[in-house]
Amino acid sequence: GIQVEQSPPDLILQEGANSTLRCNFSDSVNNLQWFHQNPWGQLINLFYIPSGTKQNGRLSATTVATERYSLLYISSSQTTDSGVYFCAVEGYSTLTFGKGTMLLVSP
């Protein structure tokens, strides 16, 4: 199956800083999603982005399908951005998740 690797595994930021999270995948994909799991465990959809670039407020994502990676940008981070960010990809059937990047934003 498809392998999904996320980096970095952990990240600590001061409030207001910017960050880039990376997702590498091993094969062609039909679907790529970014999720935020908040401290209460809820999985929140951030982006559905099999290719191209999307922006939503302080967050943006870019997927370069031909080079098999996706980037999630967080600008002007806030404490509410803390949590785990997951990349999930779908090749032929179902979503495969990376192990996530745990982000802590301190005030």
Next chain:
Amino acid sequence: IAGITQAPTSQILAAGRRMTLRCTQDMRHNAMYWYRQDLGLGLRLIHYSNTAGTTGKGEVPDGYSVSRANTDDFPLTLASAVPSQTSVYFCASSESLNTEAFFGQGTRLTVV
């Protein structure tokens, strides 16, 4: 409010007991999924269903069964629970395969 509802929210279960986790969606999505989330292992697919009446095995199906009698409901059954099935279980749905997936709030299951 449209979405996915899981029940129960949490449960403590004696080993050897039978348990069914419920999942209902009202978005008329064709595809539904069950994942388990464990520390250090991320989310792993247990079973999925492309459409009502069909199911398929995911990465970690052993000890679990599912059914899809209609579009809205996708229950997950543990026939005889074991402590290694202690986990957080997430149900998800999508309009079809390869489209955006949405997740329920999760069920925290502890098998003792």
